[in-house]
Amino acid sequence: MKKSKKTVKIMCTCAAAVLGLAGCGSNPLDPKNPVSLTVWHYYNGSQQSAFDALVEEFNDTVGKEKGIYVQGYSQGSVSDLETAVRASINGEVGADPMPDLFSSYADTAYEIEQSGALADLSAYFDEEELGGYVDSYIEEGCIAADGTLRIFPVAKSTEIMMLNKTDWEPFAEETGASLDDLATIEGVVATAKAYYEWTDALTPDIPGDGRAFYGRDAMANYFIIGMRQQGVEIFQVENEKMTLNVPREALHRLWENYYVPMVKGYFGAYGSFRSDDVKTGDLLAYTGSTTSAMYFPNQVEQEDASYEIGYMVMPAPILEGGQHYGVQQGAGMVVSKSDEQHEYAAVEFLKWFTQAEKNLQFGCVAGYLPVLKEANSIEKLDQVIAEEQLEVAPKTYDCLSCVFGEMEDISLYTNKSFRNGSMARKVLEYHLADQAKLDRESVVKAVKEGMSVEEAAAAFVSEEAFEKWYTLFCDALYTAVGEQG
Numbered sequence: 001m002k003k004s005k006k007t008v009k010i011m012c013t014c015a016a017a018v019l020g021l022a023g024c025g026s027n028p029l030d031p032k033n034p035v036s037l038t039v040w041h042y043y044n045g046s047q048q049s050a051f052d053a054l055v056e057e058f059n060d061t062v063g064k065e066k067g068i069y070v071q072g073y074s075q076g077s078v079s080d081l082e083t084a085v086r087a088s089i090n091g092e093v094g095a096d097p098m099p100d101l102f103s104s105y106a107d108t109a110y111e112i113e114q115s116g117a118l119a120d121l122s123a124y125f126d127e128e129e130l131g132g133y134v135d136s137y138i139e140e141g142c143i144a145a146d147g148t149l150r151i152f153p154v155a156k157s158t159e160i161m162m163l164n165k166t167d168w169e170p171f172a173e174e175t176g177a178s179l180d181d182l183a184t185i186e187g188v189v190a191t192a193k194a195y196y197e198w199t200d201a202l203t204p205d206i207p208g209d210g211r212a213f214y215g216r217d218a219m220a221n222y223f224i225i226g227m228r229q230q231g232v233e234i235f236q237v238e239n240e241k242m243t244l245n246v247p248r249e250a251l252h253r254l255w256e257n258y259y260v261p262m263v264k265g266y267f268g269a270y271g272s273f274r275s276d277d278v279k280t281g282d283l284l285a286y287t288g289s290t291t292s293a294m295y296f297p298n299q300v301e302q303e304d305a306s307y308e309i310g311y312m313v314m315p316a317p318i319l320e321g322g323q324h325y326g327v328q329q330g331a332g333m334v335v336s337k338s339d340e341q342h343e344y345a346a347v348e349f350l351k352w353f354t355q356a357e358k359n360l361q362f363g364c365v366a367g368y369l370p371v372l373k374e375a376n377s378i379e380k381l382d383q384v385i386a387e388e389q390l391e392v393a394p395k396t397y398d399c400l401s402c403v404f405g406e407m408e409d410i411s412l413y414t415n416k417s418f419r420n421g422s423m424a425r426k427v428l429e430y431h432l433a434d435q436a437k438l439d440r441e442s443v444v445k446a447v448k449e450g451m452s453v454e455e456a457a458a459a460f461v462s463e464e465a466f467e468k469w470y471t472l473f474c475d476a477l478y479t480a481v482g483e484q485g
Contacts, residue, residue, distance in 0.1 A: 028341040031067035035345040039072045040102040042081045042331070046294070048074050050365040054358055062352050068345045073099075078331070082108050089117055100338065101346050103331040107425065109151050110143045110417035112334070119335040122148040124347040133354075136412050137371050141332055143417045145240060151332040152350050155359065155368035158326045158412060159221060160402055161317060162296050163285040164278055165310040171195055171284075179312075182285070184320040185226075185257050188214055192266035195284065208447040212268030215277055216258075217288040220428035221327045226254045228413050229322030235424065237416035244481060246474050252466060253319065255432065259469070260461045262436035263443055264453055269433065287316050289329065290367035293399035313398045315406050328412035330368065360384040364392045367399045378404045423480040431473050 029035065043051050055072050063069055075081035085102055087095035089112065098117070112118055121141075130138055133153060141151035161182065171177060175194055181187035192213035200210030216222060227234045230250045236243045261267040270277045274286030279297035299308045318324060335346040352358065356375035361384065363370050370376060378401050385392055415421075439460045446456035459465065 026340075026344075028344050029067045029348075031065065034063075034067040034069045035341055037068060037070045037101060037342065037346055037349065038099040039070060039333075039349075040075050040081055040084065040099040041072060042076065042078045042103055043074055044076070047366050050362050054353060054362060058349060058352055063349070066345075066348060068348060070349055078103075078105070085112065089115060098336045100342050101333050101335050101349070103154075104151065104334045105331045106140055106143060106151060106414070106417045107421040109332075109334050110419075110421060113143055113150050117337055118144075118150045119337045119343045119346075120144065120148045121150065121152055121335060121347060124344065125149075129351075132372050132374065134371060134373055134376070134412075136328055136414075137332075140328065140414055140416075151334055152347075152354075153330075153332045153371040154350065154354055155363055156328060156330040156371060156412075157290045157368055158328060158403060158410075159218075159225075159287055159316040160290055160293070160399055161285060161287050161314045162275075162278075162293065163312040163314065164283075164300070165312045166307075167281075167284055167300070167309065168312075171198055174198065179314070182314060183317055185317045186320045188285075188317050189257055189261050189266065192261055193264075196264070196266045208453050210265060210453075212265055212282060213284050214261075214267050215269045215274040215283050215286045216267075217274050217286065217292065218327075218329075219258075219430070219433045220425045221329070222258060223254060223428040223432075224415060225325055225327045225413065226319060226322075227251075228325045229319045231323060233415065234428075235415040235418065235421070237418050240418070242418035242421075242481060244477060244483065246477065248470060251470060251473070255466055255469065257319070259432055259436045260457075263439050263460045264457050265440065265443070269437065290369065290399050290403060293367045293395040294365075294393060296395055311395060313395070313402045315402060315410075324410055325413045326410045328414040356380060357384050357388065361388060361390060363400070364390055364396060367396045369400070369403060376404060376407055418481075420481045424477060427473070427476045427480050431476055432469070435469060 039055075041048075041051065051072055055070050059069055075084050081103060084096065085098075085104070085108075088098045104112070109118065130149075134156075137153035137156060138149065141149050141153060143150050163179075163182070168177075172179075175198055177191055177194060181191050195213035196210035198210075200208065203209055224234060227245070227250055230253065232245050232247060232250050234245055236245055258267065262269070268277060268283055270282050271280065273292065273295065274283060274288055275292055275295040275297065277283040278286065279299075279301055281300040281302050293313065296311055297309065299306055316326060333350055335343055335350075337343070353362075354371050356370060356372050359370040359372065360375055360381055362368060364381075364385070374380065381397075381400060381404065384390065418424075443453065443456040443460065447453055
């Protein structure tokens, strides 16, 4: 993985003790009087089972030795967790007390940090310790005004592309479509067009019934990373001030390579996630999080038939000629500001949990990337699997292998946190996607009434249509961040 070009500035030396922070050399724990820690998270199913197993191991070993007892509680979804945390902070009637640790995405943690509720973690690490973690992961967590660490990375993810290999093969054999074409977004668009036309030709008596080839989860990532690949930070944050960069040409390229193929039916989005659409046979491929690999279906299930499918994992496509950036995502852990003993104990747990062996055990369950530099290799993954005798799902293993294989070439990126960041991200997530869905419905209706796809889509994919969308999109972004365009 390419190193971050920016120096990670962390206040993590013994000088922190002079400022009244817990720091180097002090150990306030007493094994005879254990500290009890409460952890809130959003893990469910196999993820929760893996987390609970590691918590139990910690309690029985290091926790017992040092005097720390951890209790983990799933709050359900990410949204449920955020709601519960805000209720605790605001002292709402019936709300549970603030947990000692909780999972949090950067935008949410930034909001909570403004209330002074998060502990400064920099004081509990020296430079050598922090230097072992992936630079960009630590940098993402430095959300305090003074640049100190508030979010600790415990598991990260990026994006990959997954493909229904079984249904790809006859299409590729008959049309000459190549997997190499799927390396770029433009290549995916061209392939999706060819697939639509190929499937449309299978039923010559029903014109315009071609099927979509591709879809993607997380439209916000498409914008943020697509702009970054073009050399633009859509949300450029310096000294806690955000500058919104919305160059027309760069956004036109993103519009052209998502909205246009969506309206024409080459791309699709039907279920809650694109893995759902692969399962119903409505898509062959999608770009999604590494954690989505475990949800890629083993078979296509349709009303009149079902059949098993194979899969392929590939790097996420990038814009042709674009800089090789991939998305950096995933919640970290934050520690509630309390007292030295509880904060120290919380950090001890986080250090243990992010050890290479423990972190990979957790990551193997759902495609999470480990956070230590030394753990991000296929060799380390294979070592841990062998030593711990882990049973790893083939899809998850192949997913992690794919990402580890491109670590030297990819730069992971996420924008820095800023005020109203969550609102701005929602604009990226829904503005274009909702418009594309609405306009696609109009095109489908027109095709049923006798128009060709090109004729029906013409008004929606014109330059005039782009200019209208661009204006509305920019207005929505400026409104979200509380500025005027």
